[in-house]
Amino acid sequence: MSTATPPPILPGAPSHESVADIDLIPLATAGSTDAFTTLFNRHYTAIHAYAYRLCLCSAEAEDVAQETFIQAARSLTSFRREASFKNWLFSIATNRTRDRLRKRRQRDRLDSALANQPAHEAIDHVSLAAGALDSQRAVQAALANLTTDQREAITLVYYENLNHAEAARVLGCAESTVSWRLFRAKTKLRKTLRAHRHD
Amino acid sequence: MTDHDLRHSLAAHQIPGPSAQARERALHRATIALANSTHTTSTDTRRRSLGIGFALSTLTATAAIILCAWFALRPAPVQTATATTSPTGGDLLAKTGLLFPGQLNAIVIQDGETRLDLSPTATLPAPDDQAVLVELTRNGHTLRVLGYSGRSVSIEFDGTELRFVPLLTATGDILLSGDNFIWSKAEPAKIAGWNVSTQTLEVRL
Numbered sequence: 001m002s003t004a005t006p007p008p009i010l011p012g013a014p015s016h017e018s019v020a021d022i023d024l025i026p027l028a029t030a031g032s033t034d035a036f037t038t039l040f041n042r043h044y045t046a047i048h049a050y051a052y053r054l055c056l057c058s059a060e061a062e063d064v065a066q067e068t069f070i071q072a073a074r075s076l077t078s079f080r081r082e083a084s085f086k087n088w089l090f091s092i093a094t095n096r097t098r099d100r101l102r103k104r105r106q107r108d109r110l111d112s113a114l115a116n117q118p119a120h121e122a123i124d125h126v127s128l129a130a131g132a133l134d135s136q137r138a139v140q141a142a143l144a145n146l147t148t149d150q151r152e153a154i155t156l157v158y159y160e161n162l163n164h165a166e167a168a169r170v171l172g173c174a175e176s177t178v179s180w181r182l183f184r185a186k187t188k189l190r191k192t193l194r195a196h197r198h199d
Numbered sequence: 200m201t202d203h204d205l206r207h208s209l210a211a212h213q214i215p216g217p218s219a220q221a222r223e224r225a226l227h228r229a230t231i232a233l234a235n236s237t238h239t240t241s242t243d244t245r246r247r248s249l250g251i252g253f254a255l256s257t258l259t260a261t262a263a264i265i266l267c268a269w270f271a272l273r274p275a276p277v278q279t280a281t282a283t284t285s286p287t288g289g290d291l292l293a294k295t296g297l298l299f300p301g302q303l304n305a306i307v308i309q310d311g312e313t314r315l316d317l318s319p320t321a322t323l324p325a326p327d328d329q330a331v332l333v334e335l336t337r338n339g340h341t342l343r344v345l346g347y348s349g350r351s352v353s354i355e356f357d358g359t360e361l362r363f364v365p366l367l368t369a370t371g372d373i374l375l376s377g378d379n380f381i382w383s384k385a386e387p388a389k390i391a392g393w394n395v396s397t398q399t400l401e402v403r404l
Contacts, residue, residue: 028233036233040226048217058215065217066225073233139212158209190200193208 021085029076036076040069043086046160047093053155054097056144064100068093083169090160090170094152101148142192150185153178289330289400292345305346307354316352329367330400333375335393342393345400348373361391373397 016024016038027035047068052061071092072079079088143151149171156167157178164182168175200208217225296303301321307314328347335342335354346352348367353360363377375382375395382388382395389395 031234033230033233036230037226040229044222044225045216048222049214052214058217062217062221062225066221066228069225069229070232073229074236076233076236135208135211136213139208143212154209158206186202186205189209190205193205194200 022081025076025079025085028073036073039085043089044069046086047089050090050155050160051093051097053143053159054094054148054151055100056140060097060100064093064096067096071096083166087162087166087170090156090162091172094171097152098148138193138196142189142196145192146185146188150181150188153181154185154189157182288332288345289402292330292347292400293402304350305344305352307352308343308345309354309356310340310342316346316354330402331365331367331373332398332400333363333365333373334396335390337393359391361393363390365397367399371399373399 016027016035019035019038021039021042024035024039028039044065048061048065051064051068052058055061055064068089072089075092079085083091143154146154152171153167156162156170157164162170164175164178168178171178292303292306295306295315299315299317302317302319303315304318305316307316328349331346331348333344333346333352335344340356342354342356344352344354344365346365348365351362351364353362355361361377363375363380363382366374366376368374372384375390375397377390380388380390382390384397387395
């Protein structure tokens with residue numbers, strides 16, 4: 001799974017680069033900015049990508065990613081080792097995204113916003129051949145057709161390579177629920193993409 | 200479309216990376232949040248420590264007051280001690296007897312209250328007297344009498360006085376001898392409506 005441009009790495013502490021997340025967390029909790037920066041650099045891109053695939057909007061994704069790390073910084077002491085740090089961030093990002101989408105839905109704009117999401121937004125940053133560009137738009141539209149629950153499941157399992165159990169923990173639901181959402185999402189994606197091919 | 204095709208299509212979906220400004224802004228704000236959180240946490244810890252210290256001091260002071268009050272207001276040791284059917288009842292009787300040489304006839308525990316049955320004048324101590332427990336129950340009330348074989352016991356209940364002398368027989372049984380009754384295990388008649396049980400007490404002092 002690729003992103004368009006590799007984000008610049010902000011200055012962190014080189015000495016922390018080889019330190020595992022689990023060992024950086026106590027340092028960050030104790031107030032080490034370097035340790036926290038290392039964690040940030042390690043996971044920001046993934047969290048942003050995850051947020052983007054849920055929101056399908058660059059600005060929203062950046063906001064969600066930012067809110068996720070602010071929340072993580074505030075709640076670092078409550079981090080438990082039951083999940084990986086990255087999956088913990090996914091959980092926070094999921095909740096932040098849901099909040100945002102809920103607010104959007106309250107304004108009765110979610111569906112229309114997603115349906116009318118200009119597919120070229122994601123592609124402005126990359127240069128693709130015409131065929132690929134067309135395919136990009138098709139996938140973007142297909143993803144936009146999914147419900148939020150289905151997009152969460154697809155993103156975690158297909159893009160972040162989590163297994164169903166891990167995705168269930170991130171999403172706070174049963175493993176069977178994730179499986180069912182994936183099944184529904186794949187059915188819908190196949191239908192949409194097949195229709196696009198025939199066009 | 201196979202699952203492989205679907206994965207391939209999804210994998211081809213590229214997304215725009217975050218802008219450098221957004222990334223820098225996110226790190227900056229998160230770092231501030233971390234600093235505030237760390238500060239808050241240490242402040243909370245200090246407050247918690249102070250709180251715990253205050254709570255401990257209060258607890259200690261309260262415990263000291265309660266202990267002082269208990270020592271000041273408690274009844275005589277014999278009265279606070281709980282007589283039970285355990286062997287320590289005999290010890291309690293013996294210890295209390297040391298406080299009232301030759302005077303202690305019995306310790307009577309009535310519905311949780313303890314009373315001493317004392318002779319007005321000291322009599323010759325009889326160290327060989329067997330300590331006994333007599334338990335009387337009636338209508339949910341319980342009287343426990345820690346006494347000695349051969350020493351008269353007087354109990355008052357609801358304005359009625361009951362007097363008897365527990366007597367240890369040669370076979371180890373206990374008789375209760377009253378003005379107008381004799382009670383024994385073999386003939387466990389009620390005494391003024393009381394159910395009676397007896398046993399000897401061990402004195403280990």
